[in-house]
Amino acid sequence: MKKESKKKSGGTKDNADQSDAPVVSKPKIIKEKTPEERKAAHVEGIVKTAIAAFIGMIAGFGAFYRFGAGTETPWYAALIIVAVLAYYAQRVIYPAIKIDTKEFGVKDWFYVEFIVIDFCLVTWTLLLN
Numbered sequence: 001m002k003k004e005s006k007k008k009s010g011g012t013k014d015n016a017d018q019s020d021a022p023v024v025s026k027p028k029i030i031k032e033k034t035p036e037e038r039k040a041a042h043v044e045g046i047v048k049t050a051i052a053a054f055i056g057m058i059a060g061f062g063a064f065y066r067f068g069a070g071t072e073t074p075w076y077a078a079l080i081i082v083a084v085l086a087y088y089a090q091r092v093i094y095p096a097i098k099i100d101t102k103e104f105g106v107k108d109w110f111y112v113e114f115i116v117i118d119f120c121l122v123t124w125t126l127l128l129n
Contacts, residue, residue: 044099048108051093052115055086059116060123069128079117086116 033041059082067073090112094101 047097048094048099048112049115051090051097052086052112053119055089055093056082056116056119057123059086059120060127063120063124064127070124079120082120083113083117087113 063070063078063082067078070078087109091101
């Protein structure tokens with residue numbers, strides 16, 4: 001009886017060893033950028049940030065002239081409107097200046113929208129004072 005139980009547990013143990021084996025993944029090969037590619041990426045990042053900041057400032061002026069102090073409209077509604085309009089404006093502006101929006105990830109869009117909202121709020125606040 002002991003031999004049978006050893007066989008059963010031994011077979012189970014072998015299957016467990018195979019499924020518990022660590023999965024070894026190949027490391028990603030990171031392509032080194034040339035100095036020209038680094039400079040182009042840096043300039044492109046500055047242009048994206050500058051355009052987002054400019055859109056945010058325009059949105060801040062628009063929010064000030066449209067909503068004033070913002071007491072009649074919930075502030076988050078104004079920010080959602082600004083974020084949506086800025087997103088679609090950037091989808092049109094970036095391809096016009098040769099920046100490929102298809103390469104944008106969620107993190108990139110979050111970054112430029114944060115810049116827009118931030119500059120909108122700062123401009124709006126400065127105009128209120």
